[in-house]
Amino acid sequence: MTLEERLHHGSRAKEVLENEAYIDAFESIKTDILEQWTNSPARDADGREKLWTCLKLLQKVQTQLQTTLETGKLAQLELQHKQTLQDRLKAGWGLFTE
Template sequence: MATLEERIYEGNRAKECLENEAFIWAFESIEQEYTNAWRTSPVRDEEGREKIYLTLLLLAKLKATITHSLETGKLADLELQHRKTLADRAKEILRF
């Protein structure tokens, strides 16, 4: 299992990716291209439609995985902040 610091690092990289204009543009362009291809494909081309559909599922999985890393990083950061706060409180109590 990754450390808190590793999860925070990965979350920050995921955030950079998801907020990157080039990634957003490329992802949306590819998704739109495949969605249009799927919608306009002939009904009789079941194999082709299935491949397009699977590609769209893969794109969604990719984005979900990156988003999951972002959320995991946020939670790890909150946990680290909480631990630091508890440690600081413990130090204050021990001073008395």
């Protein structure tokens, strides 16, 4: 994936993570899973295991979005660094061509 693509994906991930509807849905689902897990009978090991798996998958979605956001931030820094380096090289070459 190019730096520009990583930057774009990072921006999109940020939009999702900051989206009020996403935040509300995520918290609602997480709360529901935790309540079901807490209220489940100890003898229902299979049901509790499924709820635990659901919770872990939900957290994995959040982690993936956060990772994509951070990757986008790093891509932006790298693009800025490349642009600064190009600008310095151009300025340096300008000194020698006069």
